[in-house]
Amino acid sequence: MTRVCLVVAAQNETAGHLSSLDSAADDLRTRLANPAIGACAPNDARPGTKAEIEQAVRTAIETAGKRRAVLVLAFLGHGFTTDQDSHLYYMAADSRVASPASGVDVARLVTEAAGEPGVAGIILLIDTCHAAGGVPDVHRITGGAGGGRTQVAVLFASTADQPAYGMQLTTSLNVVLRDGIAGVGPRLHLDHDLVTRLRDRIVGQAVGSLNYDANPYAMGELWLARNTAHQAETVTDVVGPTGQEQLRTTVSVWRPDYAFPERWSESALNELAEYLAGASTPAEQMVLRQVRTILDCVHTAAVLTDISGSSLTTESLRTAARLSKIEPNRTLSGTALLRDLLERAALRQTRIRGHRLEAVVRFVAALAIVTSNGEADPGLRAWAADRQMTTELNDAFAVLAAARQVANTRLVVSLANALTGWPEQVEAWLRQGQQLPDYHRETCERPDRPGVEAAIGAVIRWAHGRLTGVETLEHIDVVAPAHLLASWYPEEADIGAYLLGVHHLVTPRWSGRLGPSPAYGDINHAARTILVRMAAAERTPVDWITAAELADPGTLKRRLKTGGFGGAIGVNHVPDDLPDVLDLLLPHSPVLLWPRQDSRGAPLSATADQHWHTWPDGLLLAYRHRLSDGTTDPESCLRTVWHDEQWLEFCHWFETRNFGPLEEKP
Template identity: 45%
Template sequence: MTDEQHRHVLVVGAQCTAMGRLSRLEKAARELHSVLTDPALGACVPRTGEHGSLLVSATLTTDDVRNAVHEAVRCAREDNAVLVVALLGHGFTPPQQTDLYYMVAGSTTGSTMSALNVGQLLTEAVDEPGVEGVIALVDTCHAAGGMPDAGRITGGVRAGRARLSVVTASAADQTARGMRLTFALAKVLRNGIAGAGASLYADGLLVRSLRSRIKGQAVGRFEYDNDPFVAEGLWLARNVRSAAGAGGVVGPVGRQDLEEAVSMWRAGMRLPAPLARGDLDGLLTFAREGQVDDQADPRWRDRVVQVVETLLTCADTVSLLNTTLADVLSSDLLREARQLAGLPPEAEGAELLRGLVEFAALRASGLDEPRWKAPARFVAALAELCGEAGVDAELRQWASGLGAVTEFNDARTELARKRQQGELRLVVSLAGALTGWPEEVDAWLVGTGEPLPVHERFRCGSADLMGTGRAIGAVLAWARERLPSPEQLVNVDIAAPAHLLACWQPEEARVGRRLLGVNHDVVVRWSGRMDPAEGNGEMNDAARKALRGMAAAVAVEWIGVSVLDDRQGLEQSLMTGRYDTVVGLDHHPDSLQDALEQLLPYAPIILWPRSGTRAADALRALVQQNWRSLPDGLPAAYRRRWSAEHEDCGTCLGDVRAVWHDEAWLEFCRPFEQRVVVGPEEDC
C-alpha cells in the first residue's frame, strides 16, 4: 500500500491567442508537474500519451482539456485515488458573474462556450464515485471564481460525500501575473514548511506561506470535506522539513501489520505518515461503525480493529514505561530485557522501546497463547532488571488492566530464576598448559552468592585431550554438588592459552557420555587475561574502556591475509589502538596460533571462521546480522551444526569461532591483576 499507487495528477497549461502569449507558462507547468510527481513530495503517478498528466500547448481546444480531465478522473476512479488538477493560463469571468472560465487557444472573453467552466469541471470530478478527493490549483486571472458551489456537490450522485480543496491565485475581480502562484507553490513544496507536520495540505498554513511570497494578488482557498470514511487527510505533498516520525505513536512493525490489514479490508484506503494517536482513534471508530459498501471483508475489518486496539495499548505501554522507568531506562537496559524475555534481535527497531513493545504484542505470541503473554513477559523482564518494589507494583497494575496478571507473575518467577541461572557460571582454566595439554585445571564457581568465587583444582590424569575431558567432567560433578536444588549449571567458561584456542573446540570436549556443549552454553576465553604478570592490569583496563565505548551495532574490523602477513605493520596498528574492540579474521590462517598470540593482548573480542569455511562474505553478513545475540547465540549455533539439518546448509553461524571477553569476564579477572606472586619459602 504505497502513496504512489493512489494519487493522480493533471497539469494543464493552455495558451490563448486572443489574450497574448504567457512567456513563463510552460516552465511553470513543467516545474509544478515535476514536484507533484516526485515520489518524495507529491507522489502522484505520471502518465504519458494523448491524455498524459502534463498538457502544455498553444493549440489546445476545450475538447482537449475536457477529455484530459475525464481521463484523469477515470484513472483516479479506478485506483480509488486522489486527483490533483492544476489549471494554468488565462481565465475570465462574464459580466455580472463570478464563474471562472478557463481559456484555451480559441477562447475569447465574449463567448463562454469557447472556454471551460472551472467550477463545473471540479464539481463533476469530485462527484465521481471512486475518486477519493480532488485538489485543484488555479493560476489564472479571476481565479477565485473557480470555486464551485457547495450546493452543486451536495446535490450530486454522491450526495455530497466527497472532499475538495482549491487554491486560487487571485480574487474574482483581480488579475494574476507571471505564474506567481505556481512558482511560489513549487518552491514551498520543494523546501517544505517548518512546523507543518509530515504532510502539507491546501490549508491556511500553506496559503499564509504563499501569501508571504506573492505580492499584488489575493491568494485564496476553498475546502469542502463531507466524507467521514477516509483514513487520511487530503494532503498535497510530503513535508521535507518535518521531523521524522514527529507526532507518531506507531513504529515500523505496527505500521506494517496495520497496512496489511487495512489493504486487505479496503484496498483504496491509505494511512497517514506518521500515525498519530488521533489517526488510530479515528480509524478504530471508522472500522467499528463505518459500513461504506458491501465489498469490505468483515473478517479483515475485525483484524483492523484488533491491530488498532493493540497499537493503542502499545502506545499507552510505551508512555507508561517512559514515565515509570524514567530514572533507569536506557538502551542497554532495554536490550538486556529483550534478551531476558527471549525476544529475537530483530525486535529492536530504530525507536528501541516502541519497537520491542510492538514486536512483543504483534509478533511474539503464539496462536494458542494468551494475547498479552509476550508483552507481559517483556515488561516483567524490565521489572526484574529494575528490582524496585514501586516499579514492580506499577507494572503489575498495567498487567491487571490487560487481564494479564497471571502471565506477568509467571514471567516474573521464571525470569528471576533465569537471571539467577545466567549469573551462575563455572570457570574452567587450562592456563597451566604452556605448550601441550595441561596436567591440571582450575575451576571457579561464580554467582553462588558467596563473597568470593569458590575455587578448586583438579588433576587431568593424563596431559592430553582425553585427560582434559575427564578433568572437566570432574569439575562439573564438583560444581553440581555445591548447587542447591533445583539450581542447574548452564554457563561454562573455558579459559585456555592461544595454542589450544587455535586447534580445539571446547564445546566438543567429551565429558562423560556427551559433549560438553550439549547441555551447557560454553563461552571461550583467553587464559592470558587471568595472568598476574605485570602489565595485565593495564591490558584489561584498556579492554574495559574499549567495551564501554562500543556502539550497539559494532563494526567488526576484518583482517585479511595481507594484514596478517605484515606482522610489524600489524603490531604498530595494535599499539596505536587501531584494533582495540572487535577483530575478525576473514579467513582461517595456516598460522592461527601466531595470529591469536599477536591479537589477544589487544582486542577483547576476536572472531575467525572454522577451518574449511570459505564463504568470507557470508561469514561477515552472519556476524553483522546476529551481532546483538552474541556470544549467547553461539552455543545454540554449535548445537545446530551437530544436527542432521546442517548437512544441507552452507555457511552458518556455527562456523564462527570466537574468543570473547566481556565486562563480566574482565571483572572476574580483576583479582588476578592484584595478586602478589611470592616465591616458595626456603627450608631453614
C-alpha cells in the same frame, strides 16, 4: 474526518493547449491526497468532457455527503465569461469558446454541493481566466437545502475581468503546500496569510479568496492543508528508524505516490489512524495496523520513561535488548534507542506464542529488571492491564528469572595447568550468583585428550550433585592455554553419553587472565575499558588482522602495545603458527575471533556484522547446531575466546581472594 477531493484539469485544444496544466494538476492531486498535507481520500478521476466533469463532481458530492466529509473541488484550465455578466463557465474538452451551453457552470455545481445533506463544507480552488466569476452566489446557497447552514471557502486565481497566466495559482499553491508558511499555525486556511503568500509569487493577476461560514456545528474553520512549516518547527518526532522504514514500506504498497514525511508527531499518527479508521482494502488495513502499533510504542516509551526515571540509561537499554534478544541499532542512544528498540520488538521480532506484543512484553520486563523497578511497579502493571497482557507480563518475568538463574549458575573448568600438552588435573569452580564458588579438583587418568575429557565429565557430575532439583547448569566456562584453544574445540569434548556442547553452552576462556603474570600487567583492567568502548560502538567492534599484518610482527606488536586495537580482534585466516598468534593477541583484547582449521573461505567479517548482537551465546549455539546436524554455516566456522564483564569479575575474585588454600567440596 474523511475529506473528499476532485481536481478537474481538462485540456481544451480550441482555446489553446496549456503546457503546465497536467503537471500542476498532478502535483495538486498528490498534495491533497497526502495524509500529512491535504488528508483527502485519493481520487485519480480525470474527467474531460462536460458530461464527464459534471458526473465526476456529482459523484464526489454524493461521496462527501455519505461520509459527512469536507469536499475539496479544484477547476484548473480555461474559463470564460459572457458579455452579459461575469458568470464563469469552465471549458471542458468539448466546450466551445463563448458558448455557455457547452461550458461547465462551476458556481451552480458548488451550490448543489452546499445543499447536499451530509457535506460538511466545500473548499473551491479556481485557476482559470476570470476565476472570480466562479464564486457561488450566497443567495443561492442560503436558499438551498439546509438554509445555508454550511461552510464554503473559495480561492480564485484572478478577478472576473482578468486573464490568468501559466497556471501560476496552482504551481504557487503547490509550493506553499509543500513548504508551508512559518508562524501561522498548524493548518493553512483560505485566508489573508495564504493569499498574501501567493500574491508574493504571482504577477499579472489578482489572487483572492472568499469565506462563507454559517454552520454553527462546524468543527472550526475550513482548512485546505496541514502546515508543513509548523510541523517542522514544532513536531516532536516520535517514530524511530525502524518505524519509519516499516511504515514507508507498507504505505508505498497502499499509495506509491505518497509524500512520506521526514518526521512524525503523535498527533499526525493519530490523524492518519483516524483517516484509515474505515479501511477496507488489505493495503489500508496493513497501514492502519502499523500506525496503531507504532502509536502503542510511543505510549509504551512514555510509560517506561516515567517508571524508570534516572535509572533509564543507554547501557540499561542495551542490556535489556540483549536479554530480550533484540538487535539494537548501534548508532542510537538514549530516547532514540528506546523508541527504536520498542519498534523493533513490535514490528520485526518473531512471535512464539502468537500475541502481537509478545516481544514488546519481553523487552518491557527485561528493562524493569535491569533498572531494578520490580515486577509489582504500579505503572508497569497498569500498562499491562490496559493491553490485557497481565498474564503475558507475568510469563515474561518468569522466563527472565529462570534465565537469570541459568546465567548465574556456571561451572568453570580449568585446564590452566597444561603448560605444554594436556594437564594432569582439571580444576573446577561452581559459581552461583554472589556466593563464594565451590571448588573441586579431578585427577586425569592420563594427561591426554580422552583423559582430560573424562575428567571434565566427572567435574560436571560433581557440579550437578551440588545443585538443587530446580537449578539448571547450562553454562560451562572452559579455561585453557593458547596451544589447546588453537587445536581443541571444548564443546566437542566426549564426557560420556553426550558431547559437552550438546546440553551446555561452552564458552572458551583464556587461562592467562586467571591470575595474569606480571609480564602482562593489568590486562583485565584494560579489558574492562575495551568492553565499554565496544558496547558504545556504532559499528561491529572487530578489527580484522590480515596475513600481511602478521608477516610484519614488529609493526603489529607496536600497534598492540600502543592500544591500536580498540575492540575485539579478529584473524581473517588460519595462520600456520596459530598457537603463537593467539599467545600474541590474547592479552590485548577481551574478545578474539579466528576461523576453524577446516573452514577456509568463510565470510568472517560479514558474519560478524550480521550476528554480533547475539554473541557470545549465539556463537555458542551455532557450535551446538554444528554438532547436531553437521552444518558448516559461516557462524559456526568462527572460533572465539570471549571474556565479558561477568568473567572479568570472576578473574578479579580469583586474583584478590584472601583465604588459604582452596578447599575441595565433595
